[in-house]
Amino acid sequence: MIKKVLIANRGEIAVRIHRTCRDMGIHTVAVHSTADSDALHVKMANESVCIGNASVSESYLNMPAIIAAAEVTGADAIHPGYGFLSENAKFAQMVTESGFTFIGPDPEHITLMGDKIEALKFAEEAGLPTIPGSGGPVESASRALEIAEKIGYPVIIKAAAGGGGRGMKVVYDKDSMKDLLQVTMTEAKAAFGDGRVFIEKYLEKPRHIEVQVLADKHGNVVHLGERECTLQRRHQKVLEESPSPTLNDEERQRVFDVSINACKKLNYVGVGTMEFLYEKGEFYFIEMNTRLQVEHPVTEQVTGLDLVRQQILVAQGEKLDIVKLGNVKARGHSIECRINAENPDNFLPSPGTVTDYFTPGGPGVRIDACLYPDCKVPPYYDPMVSKVISYGNDRKQAIKRMRRAVEEYIIGGIDTSLPLHKRILENESFIKGDFDVNSLERFIQGGNF
Numbered sequence: 001m002i003k004k005v006l007i008a009n010r011g012e013i014a015v016r017i018h019r020t021c022r023d024m025g026i027h028t029v030a031v032h033s034t035a036d037s038d039a040l041h042v043k044m045a046n047e048s049v050c051i052g053n054a055s056v057s058e059s060y061l062n063m064p065a066i067i068a069a070a071e072v073t074g075a076d077a078i079h080p081g082y083g084f085l086s087e088n089a090k091f092a093q094m095v096t097e098s099g100f101t102f103i104g105p106d107p108e109h110i111t112l113m114g115d116k117i118e119a120l121k122f123a124e125e126a127g128l129p130t131i132p133g134s135g136g137p138v139e140s141a142s143r144a145l146e147i148a149e150k151i152g153y154p155v156i157i158k159a160a161a162g163g164g165g166r167g168m169k170v171v172y173d174k175d176s177m178k179d180l181l182q183v184t185m186t187e188a189k190a191a192f193g194d195g196r197v198f199i200e201k202y203l204e205k206p207r208h209i210e211v212q213v214l215a216d217k218h219g220n221v222v223h224l225g226e227r228e229c230t231l232q233r234r235h236q237k238v239l240e241e242s243p244s245p246t247l248n249d250e251e252r253q254r255v256f257d258v259s260i261n262a263c264k265k266l267n268y269v270g271v272g273t274m275e276f277l278y279e280k281g282e283f284y285f286i287e288m289n290t291r292l293q294v295e296h297p298v299t300e301q302v303t304g305l306d307l308v309r310q311q312i313l314v315a316q317g318e319k320l321d322i323v324k325l326g327n328v329k330a331r332g333h334s335i336e337c338r339i340n341a342e343n344p345d346n347f348l349p350s351p352g353t354v355t356d357y358f359t360p361g362g363p364g365v366r367i368d369a370c371l372y373p374d375c376k377v378p379p380y381y382d383p384m385v386s387k388v389i390s391y392g393n394d395r396k397q398a399i400k401r402m403r404r405a406v407e408e409y410i411i412g413g414i415d416t417s418l419p420l421h422k423r424i425l426e427n428e429s430f431i432k433g434d435f436d437v438n439s440l441e442r443f444i445q446g447g448n449f
């Protein structure tokens with residue numbers, strides 16, 4: 001039984017994980033940088049350890065310091081949250097070898113899915129539909145031109161080790177191929193330490209649909225429905241919802257079936273997300289995330305499950321209650337708006353001190369945040385400071401409640417993306433559910449969805 005969890009993260013997700021541990025009677029250890037001494041996750045946890053200076057390499061990515069913190073506090077398990085070390089197989093390995101339980105999947109699955117080229121190879125073997133492409137790394141411009149000629153322009157060059165919407169370039173014609181290939185390779189090497197890239201057909205109007213999966217150590221795998229994460233800026237999700245307003249029941253079942261089959265083939269354990277692009281009734285697998293997602297609360301709202309609790313139970317070796325979970329029926333509709341500390345017009349980060357702070361409430365509203373009055377938003381980390389999650393009997397009600405929540409929300413002293421969300425929620429195409437992955441960019445540039 002896990003009695004004490006060290007949360008190797010910061011911000012809203014560290015607070016979120018603490019809350020479930022609190023519900024389960026599990027003690028928590030927060031780790032923090034010198035810049036986060038007064039952060040909410042530190043105040044909430046039962047114990048805290050300062051692990052280093054503000055820079056992430058010295059703190060939240062500092063593996064030996066995190067393991068040492070677990071040792072001195074006598075933690076049983078480590079939860080990595082998302083981002084930082086959550087998809088670092090070496091860290092997962094180190095946690096286990098140091099005698100702690102890693103609340104996450106096996107290192108080999110993290111490694112496989114962290115390499116998009118290998119992940120796509122696996123996907124094809126596992127019967128997942130994929131986008132036509134190079135089927136492996138592309139090293140020369142001549143090979144890139146050959147592939148693009150075969151699949152047709154536009155194509156997208158992607159870094160094998162890419163993530164967080166970075167490491168991708170769209171190529172519209174053969175004249176720009178050579179330069180863009182070189183730029184993507186150089187950037188990939190600098191950002192991820194791995195310059196390998198591959199090519200696939202660039203879909204022009206896809207939607208992003210993902211399936212939440214959950215698997216235990218006894219071979220049981222269930223899906224917990226889908227999420228639509230089509231509204232993105234720079235390939236990063238801005239607003240997510242569950243269920244998708246576009247899929248019909250046949251399509252839904254189809255994507256659930258292929259996802260579950262692939263996880264069974266993989267012997268996957270833990271929570272995971274199978275990401276697909278969806279266009280003209282077809283799904284195309286793009287990647288699997290081997291961790292809890294930022295947008296997991298919309299799944300929690302419609303299924304009534306606590307995913308962090310499920311992660312802990314699975315890590316303890318418990319058997320999923322397959323009868324109960326196999327029949328999870330999504331009920332109602334949930335939307336999540338990611339609130340960033342940034343200027344809503346030019347998107348520049350807006351760190352600083354939060355002056356006024358008032359959180360919305362009332363029926364169907366949940367806030368996962370790391371803010372309080374007079375708290376500091378440091379400049380060193382991800383700008384996402386809060387998530388507003390709404391729930392309604394149907395999408396219409398979830399939208400209305402989200403509008404109420406973003407109107408009520410007061411975050412003074414710093415700029416936030418709340419005004420952008422207010423505009424999205426009033427947009428006719430959004431209300432109709434009529435959009436693709438480029439809609440939000442067009443809207444931000446002053447155009448239509």
Ligand code: ADP
Pocket residue numbers: 131156162163164165166200201202203204206208232235275277286287437
């Ligand atoms: P990351 O790992 O950086 O999140 P993904 O492969 O998950 O990257 O892709 C993120 C987003 O990039 C997708 O949701 C989609 O908007 C866009 N994208 C990725 N591949 C393609 C493609 N082949 N065609 C069109 N858009 C794509």
